[in-house]
Amino acid sequence: MLPPPGTPGTDLPVRTALPALTDALAAAGSAVLVAPPGTGKTTLVPLALAGTVPGRVLVAEPRRVAARAAARRMAGLLGEAVGSRVGYSVRGESRRSAATRVEVVTTGLLVRRLQADPELPGVDAVLLDECHERHLDTDLALAFGLDVRGALRPDLRLLAMSATAQADRLAALLGNGAPAPVVRAPGALHDVDVVWAPPPTAVDPPHGLRVDPRLLAHVAATVRRALAERDGDVLVFLPGAGEIGTVTGQLGGIDADVLPLHGRLPAAAQDAALRPGPRRRVVLATALAESSLTVPGVRVVVDAGLSRAPRADLSRGLGSLVTVRASRASVTQRAGRAGREAPGAVYRCWTAAEQDRLPAHEEPEVATADLTAFALELACWGAPGGHGLGLPDAPPAAALLVADQTLRALGAVDGDGRATSRGRALTAVGVHPRLARALLDGAPLVGSRRAAEVVALLSADVASRGDDLTATWRHLRSGADRGASARWREEVARLERATGDAAPPGLPDDTAAGLVVGLAHPERLARRRPGTSGTYLMAAGTGAELAPGTALTGAPWLAVAVADRSPGRRDARVRSAVAIDEATALEAGGALHEERDEVAWRDGDVRSSHVERLGAIVLAERPSGEPDPAAVASAVAEGLRREGLGLLRWTPAARRLRERLAAARSGLGAPWPAVDDDALLTAIDVSGARSRADLARVDVVAALRGLVPWQVSGELDAVVPDxxxxxxxxxxxxxxxxxxxxxxxxxxxxxxxxxxxxxxxxxxxxxxxxxxxxxxxxxxxxxxxxxxxxxxxxxxxxxxxxxxxxxxxxxxxxxxxxxxxxxxxxxx
Structure with a gap:
């Protein structure tokens, strides 16, 4: 299928490596291709392989915009429309036919197909593009593909393609005993000048999602400088859609078309940024333009040097994106976009000294992200925790434990961690398991359409209108933002097909949205703290606060969709939520609603009461009868651990004896007892105490002497005399x-x-x-x-x-x- 040499657009550096690559795949069945950005690997390699196998070639890209762009590029090289011999399929959209030989899909869709039918009938080769980016879906697709080759389809050809030189680990994974062959393609032919362009004054480092406005103003100024000093289109790298909007506003009046390129845009707007224009262009892009996309006409790159990365706060059940410094590997790829078609230049908004301090590579998502969906995919594959699979990195044990606890609460896995029928139904929806649960369980409560609309809002990358989720929902339904609404409605239609046909009860929008959000995140149901208007306690026990001036201020209850906690802060900041009432909170968080007798150390003493709770939120409390002595003892021990040994009465004699015993332990070791705080909290017997006052009556001297073993008890005064x-x-x-x-x-x-x-x-x-x-x-x-x-x-x-x-x-x-x-x- 590869057009002959000389065909416009096909004489790219990777072409010289194609014979070695096809031979390696034919001989070994798997291989690694290392090819820098701009060498043509995404478009020429699939067409070349399609000419060597009778079946289809699947090309997996990490992003939808890259999948569509690659398919269009390949179809254009063949002089055909997309959907003929080259097609694509992404979530909610597909253009392919019986004639399709090369199909470009997202890695997430490839995982879905592997789960549905691991043998991949009709497919003879799978190409995993941009493996160096280490997204969760890419790791899964690679591990599942290796498993299929080893157990079901030894004839399936598997190629991992990467833009970086970290090929040894991939080759070891893909090989069968010996490493898979590694084929290297030459780099782009054109030089790229590096211009160090740091801000004229110091700027604050990124913090959470915040980027210093002075840096964004400097990026805009650097774009104006590049337009004046260089020819060709300008590609600008910024961390997110918000920063792209800010810089766009600061480029008013320039003699060029300013085009955004990010994941929130509808497909038509994304595609527009990838087509040459009638005049000079400035394309403002996120990291999605780093490697798998070619933006034609670019001769200049302006790089802010920042990226967005997922972070999971496991202890509080929160997750978010944070702004980080881009790695050296990433900024090298970005610079390469300027030399794709001709010599170019990159303006880096930092110093050469700072360049040396950048991390070498990005952390893989598996090391930092929420692993709930990842763990469910592994369970559905029959490999809970990834055991027995060729994953590039083992998932962190703590993150897997939290994911397993979440999946058990959802009924998605059984006691052995294997997927249940409900778990398979959740993963088939194609969204995070929490959102899939909200969709399937929420449809009977609020109607299929409204459940799908809210879940689509939660799952899609849609710009919010403040932190009031219901307001954003109504704005999308109004169609005022045609691009965002169109993409959202496509996802709504897809999700609605997964729910069946549930009649819509006559609930207000806030109630319906709150139920769906609460079903997705019951641990984030939150009640306002007494005496405040904007601080809350979530059911998980974490505090939360609203931004000043929000329309949600004063709401007695919230169903929180998105919250994150900045480093050093105790409470989380609510980013998106719905105002609800207590009845809605109890319905959505039913599994967390309980009444029981509790004996606990609270407010400095043992408290015994009958408590009604929604997770950590106390709804009602009244004194209880005679408490269980074991529970009282446990509460006393907890109080001692929490408040420390100062609850005991340390007479001068007790302090003196503790010091003498500590010296004996230090000089002679065992069997002389340890008397540090941790040891005493465990060793001192306070089982007879039922309150704070009882602790103050404990005979500490007798308790300390009781710790001394009988073998040495008579030697105390000789060994450590007073x-x-x-x-x-x-x-x-x-x-x-x-x-x-x-x-x-x-x-x-x-x-x-x-x-x-x-x-x-x-x-x-x-x-x-x-x-x-x-x-x-x-x-x-x-x-x-x-x-x-x-x-x-x-x-x-x-x-x-x-x-x-x-x-x-x-x-x-x-x-x-x-x-x-x-x-x-x-x-x-």
Whole structure:
């Protein structure tokens, strides 16, 4: 199918690698192709392979816009319309026919097809494009494809294509015992000049979704500079649709057409950005234009150096996109778009020094994203947790655990983690399992159409109108934004087909939307905190707050669709929600609604009550009868863990004993007991306490002595004595404040006659030696060594200052004293 050499648009660098690639696939069945952006791998390789196999070639792209663009490009090279020998299928749209030999699909759609029929009848080759981007669907498609080749279809040819040089791991995965062959295509033919164009003044680093407006203004200024200094169209990389809108507004009056390119746009607008225009163009794009898309006419790239990446807050059940610095691999790909058709230039809005500090590669999504849908796909494949599959990276255990808990709550997996019939029904919907649950369970409550409309709003990348989800829903239904409405309605129609025909009850829009959102995220049902107008407690136990001035202010309850928490903040910020009432919250969150007797440590003491809850939200509470003693003991132990050992009455004797035991443990180890906070919280018996007051009555001295094993209990005073008798007969208390170094503070004259310090806790006692005025003059645990090397200097310095006190030359044999001589004798 590959057009002959010389056909316009086909003489691209990858063409020279095609013979080696087809030979490698024919011999090994799998291979890795490394080809930089702009070399033609996405369009020429599928056409070449289609000429070597009798069946269809499936090409998987990570994004819908790339799938459509690749199909159009290949069809154009053949001089045909899309849908003939080259077609495409994306979610909600398909253009293919019986004549189609090359079909471009999204990786998500490929996963759906593999789940429906792993043998992929009629398909002889699968090409996974842009494997380096490491999206979850790409990892799944690769792992499932390898499994199919190994167990069902050894004849299926599998090719992983990447724009970066990280090929060894892919080759090891694809190989059968030995690594799969790696074929490398030469890079683009044209040079790209690098222009370092940092902002003139310092800008704030990205934080959450926020990008410093000063950086966006600088990007716009850099675009104007590039238009003045260079020829050709300009491709601008920005992190998201919001930033694209901001910069678009700042480019008013330039002599060029300004075109956005991002995932929220309808297909027609995306396609328009990929066609040459009648005059010069500035295309403002997100990362989707990095590698698998060719924007014709581009000679200049302006790069803000930022990307959006998913982050999951596992402890709070929140997930969001955050703005991060792009990696070196990513910005290299972006720069390459300027050299696709001719020599070009890239204006980087940072310094060469900052370039060196960029991460080498992006983190794979599996390391940072919510894995609920990923885990359900694995379960439906028959490989819970990915066991036995060739995944590029093992999923993080904590994220998999949270995903499994969510799936169990949805009834999607059984006790062994295997998919149930409900789980298969949820994954067949083609949206996140939570949204699929909301669609299937919400349709009988609000009607199929309205359930599909709300779920389409939650699943589609549609620009919201503030945080009031119902307002955004009504705006889309009005059709005022034709592009967004058209794309949303396509998704609504697809989802509605999955629900059957449920009659619409006569519910208000807010109630209907709240039910659907609450079914999707029952843990985010939230009640306003007393005495506030904009702060809430969600059923999961996380606080949430509304933005100032929102129309949702004062709502008693919210069904929160989107919330995220910035680093360092305690509460989450509500991004999208529906105002609801308590009855709606209870209906949507029925599984979290319960009444029970609770004994817990609250407000500084044990509280026993009968509580009605919606998750962490207390709906009603009244005193209960006689509580279960075991529950009381558990609450007391929890209070002690939460508030610490200060709840006990630490008398001076108790503190002293704890210090002595700590020194014994430090010097001799077991069986002397550990008495640090963690150890005591576990070891001290407070089972008889039923309240805070009871804890204050615990005999801590007896409790500590009870921790000492009987084998050594009689040795306590010998091993760690409370005090020591020095040569003068004085008994001086040992300081155990530092358990590693018990210390005795004593005047030098009182230890004359000691050749060695006594041993305490298995080691020589450290002596803090004092002058007659009780001031430290030396500290030693080696008294014999001090008498020889340290004492002479002390004697020389102090005997003139304290002439009435003895300063013998040989203190180890001198008589100790605690008195000074009389003045008369000192004169004699």
């Amino acid at each position: 005090s020591v008798t020095v040569p003068t007969g004085s008994r001086i208390r040992i300081d155990y404040t530092d358990p590693d170094v018990p210390t005795l503070s004593v005047r030098v004259q009182e230890v004359f006659g000691w050749s060695h310090a006594p041993r305490v806790a298995g080691r020589p006692l450290r002596l803090q030696l004092l002058s007659p005025a009780q001031r430290p003059v030396a500290t030693t645990a080696d008294l014999a060594g001090f008498w020889t090397t340290g004492y002479p200097a002390v004697r020389s310095e102090l005997r003139g200052r304290y002439p009435r006190h003895p300063w013998p030359e040989d203190p180890a044999t001198a008589v100790a004293t605690k008195r000074a001589t009389s003045r008369a004798r000192s004169r004699d």
